[in-house]
Amino acid sequence: MNYTFDFNAVSLGPLIEGLIVTLELTVAANLIGVILGFPLALLLMSRIAVIRWPATLFVEFFRCTPAIVQIVWFFYCVPMLFNVFLGSMTMGILALGLNLMAFNAEAYRAAIQAVPREQVDAGIALGLNPFQRVFYIVLPNALRASIPVLLTNGIVIFQQSALVAIVAVQDLMYQAKTLATETYRPIETFTIAALIYFAVSFPVTQVVGWLERRRQVLTS
Template identity: 70%
Template sequence: MDYSFDFHAISQHGAPLLKGLVTTVQLTLAANVVGLTLGFGIALLLLSRWAALRTPAMLFVEFFRCTPAIVQVIWIFYCVPILFDVYFDALTMGVLALGLNLAAFNAEAYRAAIQTVPREQLDAGIALGLNPLQRILHIVLPSAVRTSIPVLITNGIGTFQQSALVALVAVEDLMYVGKSLATETYRPIETFTVIALVYFAVSFPVSQLVEYLQRRRGPVAH
């Protein structure tokens, strides 16, 4: 291979890369807030006894689980403004796209965890006079979160990695900055190697945390 590696050009652009990484982290954290909160609500609907509530939730989950994330991102960016006359900045649209995708996967994790909540705990809540909402907040939610934490963290890592897709719609995240830098410096190998290492450096410690939690808690619901 007749190629001379030169990472010096990349090291001179550390500030833009760092800014892109900050955008990626902000996007990931915001999407996780959406995915964690909305996912729990959808999980409750999936377990509803009423088909009018259960069916739309099931369709939502299956749509986002069974279509490519890149199609979802592009559709939300370009179709939502046209169909619903709703316009947000690019970062907000990225949060919406990734958050909805994550909510679908988190909903399944929550649903499986909720089904493991012992019936005795719910009966105790009824005996204490807790209404349905109080039972959800004080019994179901804490137990479901504890059980599903490893899966939720794993899903969160996936969202961090999938956030690179928003570069296609001009969100100035780490991947977008990397693409611009590769074009500017004519060093695509060095640039995308650095980008890959940054994603790895963030994801690997979190994946080790998941493995640690799984060893501590034993098998988790999927």
């Protein structure tokens, strides 16, 4: 191979700008996924079929279709079907946020099912109504138990956010593609982009591993 590497030809400025957009996408999607995932999990566990089945269909749709299809569908189909025109950034946040919401709902549901029945019974004995039992007993336990999975899902969304580049959101991947075209240095450009994704993802994965090991020690 006669290729001569020249990493100095790649300007970090556009990539940093793209990283900021990527982080904004990730944070917004995680807010949607973490906050709305819990009530969705409660709907999934409802004994009323007319409530449970739509929630189940929602979750299965996002779990069983590719994220890139969901992003493209929101960007092109929502304006045509509902006459709603939002910016590409907003569409990207909605697509990623709802995707994460579906996966987090499953994490919450597993955590809710692991809440000791004795604690719920204690809440009943104290006279707490169903909402209070969920808010003061179920939610804290479920949130604490599901933190490793929520963090893992969050970093997956950070990585999947690269897909929004196809709908012209100027994230890290979009800037990398543009820079690679302008400089004719795709190897260097995408290598640096990959290292940036790795630099953000790796510390979070280490935190997740530490939390899981700590949880195993506490439960053993």
